[in-house]
Amino acid sequence: MSPIWKRVVYPWLANSGYLRRRADGGAFCVVTYHGVLPAGYQGGDPQQDGTLVSAGNLRRQLQLLKECYHVVSPEQVRDWAVEGKELPELAVLLTCDDGLLNALTDMAPILREEGVSCLFFALGASAAQKARMLWYEELYLLLLAAPAGGYTFGALGMTVELRDRAQRRSAWWNLVKKLSQYDQPAREDFIEASRIQFGLPDQWNSERTNNEAQRRRFGLLNRDELRQLVDLGMSVGSHTLNHPILSQQTSELAWREISESRGLLEDAIGKPVWALAYPFGDPASVTTREMQMAQQAGFECAFMNIGGGFGASLPRFALPRVHVTADMSLSEFEAHVSGFHRDFRSRLTGATP
């Protein structure tokens, strides 16, 4: 979107009340967060951190939703999915993906103060007592830390150039796609072998665990922390075991990721886990195969991470969501929630939403 939309058009549409009038009557809207940047955290990669919002922005967004919309609980949406119960007008469901530690330490306290609850999509990996970071985030940091040069990864049949940031980012995404075809131990082996290949010390990433703000930004919730989140009145859904691109996997691996995560999380929190959010959540990573698997694994509904906002159609196993990013102004946020942004964009590009 051009800056004039962000700075002029969206604020005008929001201030005139047009956006919320437009949202009226369109079932419900789901927003996706990925956590809150922890207090004292600095020096991150802007692109990597672009999905986490500031505490101030989260609070302003929640206050807008409470004032002009109707924030519903995850259980109300489950009743809508399972029993066909109606939701209130202008209903908005809050969700948050990945289950980073800051969900508990920095986000949940704000949700509590504002009196709203949220559906947190955690990894099956978080059901263990010792949880590490997301493998694709660790991989990204590793590629940023690698000395500039060209590298060949024989096992994957790939050669990459790691010099400027754009090259590192593109190599990273190609590796994420490739490594998604493997299981988690193989991915961890690859990361370790690459560390050695890059000549980085064993402790190259120790700041992420030793520094508290870094730990909250990058660490995954563990079993106890997951329970604490539930004790604070939050709900937990599954985001698969380890966050691969499911469409890249064999059916056997994808099925394990989807079905085993449910049982592990239920065991950890002692409550039914009825919702799934597909990792990455775009049409390239989710096919009808994954949607069928979600249903077969016993989930009541499953969420994409695109196409959200009022007025969208709501297939139970491909529920659209508004992906909230760090750079969204409040009026831009409302343009997404109202469905205006989605419809306007699809008119511009001629694409069907």
Ligand SMILES: [Zn+2]
């Ligand atoms: Zn995710």
